[in-house]
Amino acid sequence: MIKRLLPLIRKEFIHLIRDPRSLALMFLLPVFLLILYGYAINFDVKNVPLGVLDQDRSAASREFIDKFTKSGSFVLVENLVSGSQFGDRLDSGKIRAVINIPSDFSEKIKSLEKMNLQIIVDGSDPTWAASALAYINAIVSQYQQEQIQVYFKKKGMGAVPQLPINLATRVWYNETLRSVNFFIPGLICVILMQMSATLTSLTIVSEKEQGTMEALVVSPIRKNELMLGKVIPYVLVAFVDVLIITAIGVFWFGVPFKGSFLLLILGSFIFLTGAMAIGVLISTNAHSSQEAMQAATLMTMLPSLLLSGLVFPIENMPWLLQLLSYLIPARYFLTILRGIFLKGTGLNYLWPEFLMMLTLSTLVITLSVRRFKKRIE
Amino acid sequence: MDSRIIHFIKKEFIQMFRDRRMLYVALLAPVIQLIAFGYIASTDITHISMAVLDEDKTYYSRTYLQSYKNSGYFDLNYYLNRTKEMNRLLDGGLVKAVLHVPRGFGKELVRNQQANVQVIIDGSNSSQAMIIQGYIEQINLSQARVILEKRLRRMGINAQALQFMDTRLRVWYNPELKSVNFMVPALFAQVLLMVGMILTTASVVKEKEKGTMEMLVVTPLKPYELILGKLLPFALVSLVEISFIFLVATLWFHVPMRGSVLLLFSLAFLFMLTSLGLGLLISTISRTQRQAIMTNVFVMAPQFILSGFIFPIANMPKAIQVITYFIPLRYFLEIVRGIFLKGVRAAYLWNQIWPLCIFGVALLGLSIIRFKKKLE
Numbered sequence: 001m002i003k004r005l006l007p008l009i010r011k012e013f014i015h016l017i018r019d020p021r022s023l024a025l026m027f028l029l030p031v032f033l034l035i036l037y038g039y040a041i042n043f044d045v046k047n048v049p050l051g052v053l054d055q056d057r058s059a060a061s062r063e064f065i066d067k068f069t070k071s072g073s074f075v076l077v078e079n080l081v082s083g084s085q086f087g088d089r090l091d092s093g094k095i096r097a098v099i100n101i102p103s104d105f106s107e108k109i110k111s112l113e114k115m116n117l118q119i120i121v122d123g124s125d126p127t128w129a130a131s132a133l134a135y136i137n138a139i140v141s142q143y144q145q146e147q148i149q150v151y152f153k154k155k156g157m158g159a160v161p162q163l164p165i166n167l168a169t170r171v172w173y174n175e176t177l178r179s180v181n182f183f184i185p186g187l188i189c190v191i192l193m194q195m196s197a198t199l200t201s202l203t204i205v206s207e208k209e210q211g212t213m214e215a216l217v218v219s220p221i222r223k224n225e226l227m228l229g230k231v232i233p234y235v236l237v238a239f240v241d242v243l244i245i246t247a248i249g250v251f252w253f254g255v256p257f258k259g260s261f262l263l264l265i266l267g268s269f270i271f272l273t274g275a276m277a278i279g280v281l282i283s284t285n286a287h288s289s290q291e292a293m294q295a296a297t298l299m300t301m302l303p304s305l306l307l308s309g310l311v312f313p314i315e316n317m318p319w320l321l322q323l324l325s326y327l328i329p330a331r332y333f334l335t336i337l338r339g340i341f342l343k344g345t346g347l348n349y350l351w352p353e354f355l356m357m358l359t360l361s362t363l364v365i366t367l368s369v370r371r372f373k374k375r376i377e
Numbered sequence: 378m379d380s381r382i383i384h385f386i387k388k389e390f391i392q393m394f395r396d397r398r399m400l401y402v403a404l405l406a407p408v409i410q411l412i413a414f415g416y417i418a419s420t421d422i423t424h425i426s427m428a429v430l431d432e433d434k435t436y437y438s439r440t441y442l443q444s445y446k447n448s449g450y451f452d453l454n455y456y457l458n459r460t461k462e463m464n465r466l467l468d469g470g471l472v473k474a475v476l477h478v479p480r481g482f483g484k485e486l487v488r489n490q491q492a493n494v495q496v497i498i499d500g501s502n503s504s505q506a507m508i509i510q511g512y513i514e515q516i517n518l519s520q521a522r523v524i525l526e527k528r529l530r531r532m533g534i535n536a537q538a539l540q541f542m543d544t545r546l547r548v549w550y551n552p553e554l555k556s557v558n559f560m561v562p563a564l565f566a567q568v569l570l571m572v573g574m575i576l577t578t579a580s581v582v583k584e585k586e587k588g589t590m591e592m593l594v595v596t597p598l599k600p601y602e603l604i605l606g607k608l609l610p611f612a613l614v615s616l617v618e619i620s621f622i623f624l625v626a627t628l629w630f631h632v633p634m635r636g637s638v639l640l641l642f643s644l645a646f647l648f649m650l651t652s653l654g655l656g657l658l659i660s661t662i663s664r665t666q667r668q669a670i671m672t673n674v675f676v677m678a679p680q681f682i683l684s685g686f687i688f689p690i691a692n693m694p695k696a697i698q699v700i701t702y703f704i705p706l707r708y709f710l711e712i713v714r715g716i717f718l719k720g721v722r723a724a725y726l727w728n729q730i731w732p733l734c735i736f737g738v739a740l741l742g743l744s745i746i747r748f749k750k751k752l753e
Contacts, residue, residue: 025671030676036682042692049691059697090549091721093711096691115386115688116545123551124718125559128689130422131504133546134511141518164528165521166493167439169510172467174500182502198670206667276485288396290579298406306413311687312556313505315424335470341499349469 004221008063008229012203027198030191030241031248034189038253039256041183045073045131051081051095058106065099067139073132086120096122097132112151135300173342174256183255183342184249185337189330190301191245192238192268197300199234200279201292209289229371231276235269238276249341258344267340267354271333274361279366284371302315304330332357383605385598389580400576402644404618407568411622414560415630419733421510423694428472430463441494444478444520450512463633467499474498474509535685550718551633558633561626562717563686565619568678569645572615573652574659578669581607581660600749608653623642635720641713644726647733648709654740659699659745703737 016023050068068074077095080086089095100118102108108115109367119136123129143162174181207213216226246264249255278300286292306312307321308330314322325331332353339345339353347354393400427445431438445451455466457475466472477495485492496513500506551558584590593603617640626632659676663669682688683697684706690698701707706727715721715729723730 019667025674028417029678030675033678033682036679039697040682040688040693042688044692045432045507047690051382090716091719092725093715103421118545118547120547120549123548123554124714125689126551126554126556127504127559127733128552129548129551133548136546138514141514163518164489164490164491165517167514167517168493168495168566169508170495170497171500171510172497174506176505177500177506179503182504198674202667202670209666237446268459288583289670290575290583293670294406294575298409302406302409304412306410313422313502315426315442321413321416338501339468339470343468345468 005229005232008221008225009232012229012233013276015203016237017188026195026237026246027241029194030245033191034187034245034248035252037187038249041126041179043131043179044177044206045128047072048074048097048132049077049095050074051080051086051089051098052076052079053083053085053098053100055103055106056101060106061101064101064105064143067143068099068136071135071139090120090122091258093122097136100171109147110151112148130359135239141344180253181342182309182338184245184253184255185332186308188242188245188268188337189247189271189333190304190310190368192242192272193304193330193361194296195241196234196238196272197279197282197296198293199237200231200276201286201296202213202289203230203234204280204283205286205289205292208283208287221371224369227369229279231273231280234276235272238266238272239268257341258342258347262330263346263350265338266335267333267357269328270357270361273364274329274357274364277361277364280368280372281364283366283374303328307331309333326356327360328372329357329360332363334361381598382602382606385602388603389606389610392580393576393614399411401663402615404614407618407622409566410564410567411561411625414564415557422505422512423450425451425474426461426472426514427451427511428475429453430460430467430475430477431477432480432727433482436535437483437486437492438478439753441478441482441520442476445513445516446514450516466629467497470499472499473505473512474649478512486524492628548647557626557630558718558728559714560687561622561630561632562713563710563711564708565622565626565645566648567681568618568622569649569709570617570652570655570677570706572611572618573649574673575678576611576614576654576674577608577653578660578663579666582666582669583662585660586665587665595627601745603656604745604748608657611656612649612653615652616645619645624660632717634715634717636722640723641716643714644709644716644730644733647730647737648705648712650707650741651709651733654742654744657744657748658740661744661751680704683707685710705733707739708733708736 016026024038041085045071052065054065065076069076074097079100080089083100084099086100090098098118098120099181100120102115102117105115105117107113117140120130121129121136121139131205166302171177203214207216221229242264246257250257279296282292282299304310306330307314307317307325310330314331315327335353336357339350379566387665431442442453446453451474454464456474457466463475463477467475475497477497479493479495480493481568482492494517498506498510498513548554576603579708584593598606621657623634623638624642625633655676659669659672663672680686683693683701684704685701686706690707692700693701711729712726712733715726
């Protein structure tokens with residue numbers, strides 16, 4: 001078997017090397033995507049263009065605005081002069097948040113009298129807006145608390161009343177709350193899924209298209225060997241990609257790697273074989289490369305992007321889609337990757353995910369072996 | 378000439394429908410995404426799984442914890458007895474946060490002292506963690522205020538003063554913060570790009586691969602007729618599909634359409650020139666389907682990642698932000714979202730329209746020139 005298999009694998013590698021564009025796709029694309037994503041993905045609230053209508057123009061109001069800008073989350077881009085400008089500035093997107101400070105701001109602060117503070121946030125991008133709202137609330141409450149302290153101190157009312165409950169917040173796993181730390185482990189999953197399903201499906205379909213499948217069919221090679229010969233080179237390529245992505249993630253983007261490297265390799269292997277089997281499955285049904293490519297996108301990329309919890313949390317989906325997400329291998333691989341990278345968890349926590357992934361991979365592999373035919377239609 | 382080009386276009390349509398699978402897949406992908414974005418893409422966070430370690434077990438600690446439950450944001454799924462149990466729940470991802478009320482919480486409150494509470498948040502998902510932290514701080518603050526007000530009242534101080542800043546937080550354009558309203562308009566842009574690029578390259582490169590392109594060249598069809606005939610069917614398919622998305626978005630998902638439909642579709646046409654131009658350009662530099670696919674992937678990926686499709690451009694590093702100005706999709710996304718959600722008029726979109734015009738003319742022009750050269 002080995003004797004027949006090796007030349008096939010060698011042939012496959014020669015094909016790969018001969019076509020520089022597919023070689024580039026295999027090794028450059030993951031790096032390219034990772035760097036793009038690594039720099040592009042950032043949901044932190046930073047440098048939000050802020051407009052202020054300061055009707056008070058006092059030291060107090062300026063100090064209040066400073067609370068927003070000093071945090072680095074907001075940048076004051078314009079001092080507005082009238083409320084009628086809000087619509088124009090927000091519509092054009094020049095400003096994404098507006099603070100309207102009433103003219104009696106400093107006066108009312110002195111006596112802690114009730115005042116109305118109007119804040120408007122551009123909600124078009126809900127993810128961003130939700131974080132921005134949380135930020136604004138935090139800044140305002142903190143400022144209010146400080147002013148109360150100042151008031152009591154000034155009045156000489158004995159002990160300054162502290163907040164009766166002191167909340168100490170600690171963040172685990174991703175202490176600095178960097179979004180890169182969350183996304184890069186997930187990207188390994190997406191990139192692997194895309195690459196393996198696309199590449200394997202393409203390699204078989206292009207043999208069909210170019211008519212070289214016929215030559216393979218008449219050769220003494222067996223069906224399973226043919227499949228293995230097609231898949232093994234890409235498994236190797238994908239493994240190199242895993243290493244490259246992990247290295248860039250850890251050394252370039254500073255993503256922590258707390259868990260076991262061996263477990264990462266094991267998980268990637270199970271996931272990869274499943275993804276490759278999907279590719280084979282697609283290729284047995286597709287007639288042209290374009291078709292195979294489209295089907296690969298539809299069957300692997302989209303579900304793994306949308307239903308895996310990569311961007312959108314699974315807990316918030318309707319129950320039917322939540323149910324469906326259990327069938328997406330990426331869902332389990334994602335949990336495994338994040339666990340290994342960020343939490344350093346081992347098999348004692350991750351075994352259910354490994355088991356599910358193994359089951360799904362075995363299922364797809366069995367299916368693809370059965371459907372894969374060594375003949376011409 | 379008229380009948381010549383009509384026949385050619387007819388042939389293109391016949392080919393398109395004969396290769397039905399390809400068409401279905403191209404049409405199906407956006408529909409799946411439409412459903413996905415409509416139902417999946419919810420970023421609002423409720424039912425956050427939380428564990429509680431109540432070492433105090435007094436009336437005070439129970440009231441305090443109850444306020445988290447009552448907020449509607451948190452599900453208190455686990456009641457712990459020991460600190461050690463925390464690790465298991467957080468490591469296993471079973472809870473997003475653990476609230477720890479140490480012994481003496483109630484006693485401190487009775488004695489008018491400051492009581493301590495500790496919360497641990499799973500920060501892996503940073504943006505989610507930030508929002509959870511915000512919720513917890515808010516609930517804690519309102520609880521603390523209730524107690525503080527009581528204390529002050531006893532001291533004879535007007536307790537209302539503690540809430541003297543009445544913040545009227547308003548969210549414009551998308552007050553319920555629904556992701557559908559943000560993502561579905563973006564699909565509009567995506568369809569134009571995908572159909573324009575993938576189907577166009579597929580159709581042109583296929584003729585090349587099969588050698589039928591040479592046959593087309595020797596027919597009396599003029600180059601511009603050939604190009605027009607190749608592009609028109611896909612322009613029509615795109616148009617049908619975006620109309621479909623438009624209807625589903627507004628009628629089914631109730632995405633607000635505040636601007637002019639005419640403006641939206643005419644600018645969609647402008648963007649279509651760009652995507653068809655890109656498609657044609659890629660097909661001139663690709664000899665095989667495989668090459669075309671790979672080039673498409675390389676060209677498409679940055680468009681989606683750097684255009685603000687999902688990831689906010691404002692948060693990208695300065696150098697990357699500069700690159701985004703060279704991505705036509707960026708401008709079109711701003712246009713689509715602006716018209717849908719903000720109802721802005723053309724005058725506000727001028728800064729997006731002129732770059733799109735330049736890209737459209739340049740890309741389509743360049744591709745036509747290259748395509749003609751290849752034909753000759």
